[in-house]
Amino acid sequence: MGTEIDNKLHSKDIKPTAMRQLVLQVLTEQKTAISLPELERKFEKADKATLYRTLKTFEKHKLIHSIDDGSGTVKYALCQDTCECQPEDLHVHFLCAKCNQTFCLNDFPIPQINLPSSFSLESVNMVVKGVCSNCMI
Amino acid sequence: MGTEIDNKLHSKDIKPTAMRQLVLQVLTEQKTAISLPELERKFEKADKATLYRTLKTFEKHKLIHSIDDGSGTVKYALCQDTCECQPEDLHVHFLCAKCNQTFCLNDFPIPQINLPSSFSLESVNMVVKGVCSNCMI
DNA sequence: GTTCTTGCAAAATATTTGCAAGACG
DNA sequence: CGTCTTGCAAATATTTTGCAAGAAC
Numbered sequence: 512m513g514t515e516i517d518n519k520l521h522s523k524d525i526k527p528t529a530m531r532q533l534v535l536q537v538l539t540e541q542k543t544a545i546s547l548p549e550l551e552r553k554f555e556k557a558d559k560a561t562l563y564r565t566l567k568t569f570e571k572h573k574l575i576h577s578i579d580d581g582s583g584t585v586k587y588a589l590c591q592d593t594c595e596c597q598p599e600d601l602h603v604h605f606l607c608a609k610c611n612q613t614f615c616l617n618d619f620p621i622p623q624i625n626l627p628s629s630f631s632l633e634s635v636n637m638v639v640k641g642v643c644s645n646c647m648i
Numbered sequence: 649m650g651t652e653i654d655n656k657l658h659s660k661d662i663k664p665t666a667m668r669q670l671v672l673q674v675l676t677e678q679k680t681a682i683s684l685p686e687l688e689r690k691f692e693k694a695d696k697a698t699l700y701r702t703l704k705t706f707e708k709h710k711l712i713h714s715i716d717d718g719s720g721t722v723k724y725a726l727c728q729d730t731c732e733c734q735p736e737d738l739h740v741h742f743l744c745a746k747c748n749q750t751f752c753l754n755d756f757p758i759p760q761i762n763l764p765s766s767f768s769l770e771s772v773n774m775v776v777k778g779v780c781s782n783c784m785i
Numbered sequence: 786g787t788t789c790t791t792g793c794a795a796a797a798t799a800t801t802t803g804c805a806a807g808a809c810g
Numbered sequence: 811c812g813t814c815t816t817g818c819a820a821a822t823a824t825t826t827t828g829c830a831a832g833a834a835c
Binding site for chain 1: 716718740742745753756758759761763766767768769770771772773774775776777778779780781784
């Protein structure tokens with residue numbers, strides 16, 4: 512299996528343990544962002560803390576980014592290959608009010624805001640809530 | 649005391665109980681958004697659940713709005729007088745990474761996003777993270 | 786061996802609800 | 811009385827840490 516998976520881990524300087532391969536596999540197959548509790552349900556056997564730390568490791572190495580979409584649970588999604596998690600890499604997220612799924616709108620960069628000079632800017636989180644195409648049927 | 653406080657409650661169709669007067673007083677004096685745990689600390693004697701329900705009541709009547717700034721705790725701040733919590737009323741929020749305080753940037757409306765037509769839009773949350781003027785000194 | 790990772794347990798925090806007593810009209 | 815509000819208790823959910831056993835090198 513995962514030559515690609517291993518390459519990806521390697522390219523982000525993450526040691527390819529079995530657990531990490533499996534989690535990255537799931538994240539890769541996943542079209543929408545996923546929360547820790549959801550991930551737990553996909554791995555009935557794996558420990559919560561292990562999954563938690565796996566996600567944290569991935570996040571620290573910029574393999575995934577976290578999204579607080581206001582649903583009460585933080586979700587995670589794969590970064591784009593070129594992503595450095597800098598402001599210019601940030602994109603809009605979409606939370607479906609019906610199915611509670613969160614989508615990365617990678618083609619929608621976050622518009623710039625000209626803050627008062629008394630504020631310095633590090634990052635921006637922008638979440639659009641609405642109804643996704645699947646739920647509109 | 650609170651003729652103004654009472655007026656405000658009355659104008660939003662909220663019965664002016666003692667608890668609500670006190671909470672609104674605190675929210676009015678507050679320059680930044682406040683979370684439930686923070687509010688609890690301001691009212692050592694009051695019950696968590698009561699404060700919680702007070703905030704929910706205020707929110708439902710559009711006296712305050714909730715802000716999920718990604719800090720892990722939802723915060724609340726007074727609405728503008730004219731606010732109907734509609735998309736056009738929404739403003740940018742600023743979270744200071746140092747002091748963890750959240751500011752309503754009432755003069756900064758959230759820029760419009762042209763979503764793909766497969767998504768319907770209900771509301772938008774935009775939080776800018778950085779360092780506030782107090783912490784920049 | 787040494788370092789990193791994992792599993793189990795449990796703590797810490799935040800949010801939310803049930804229910805009975807009380808306040809208020 | 812009847813409705814709304816409050817206080818206490820407890821459930822739920824999520825996130826996070828401590829620690830010892832195990833794996834990897």
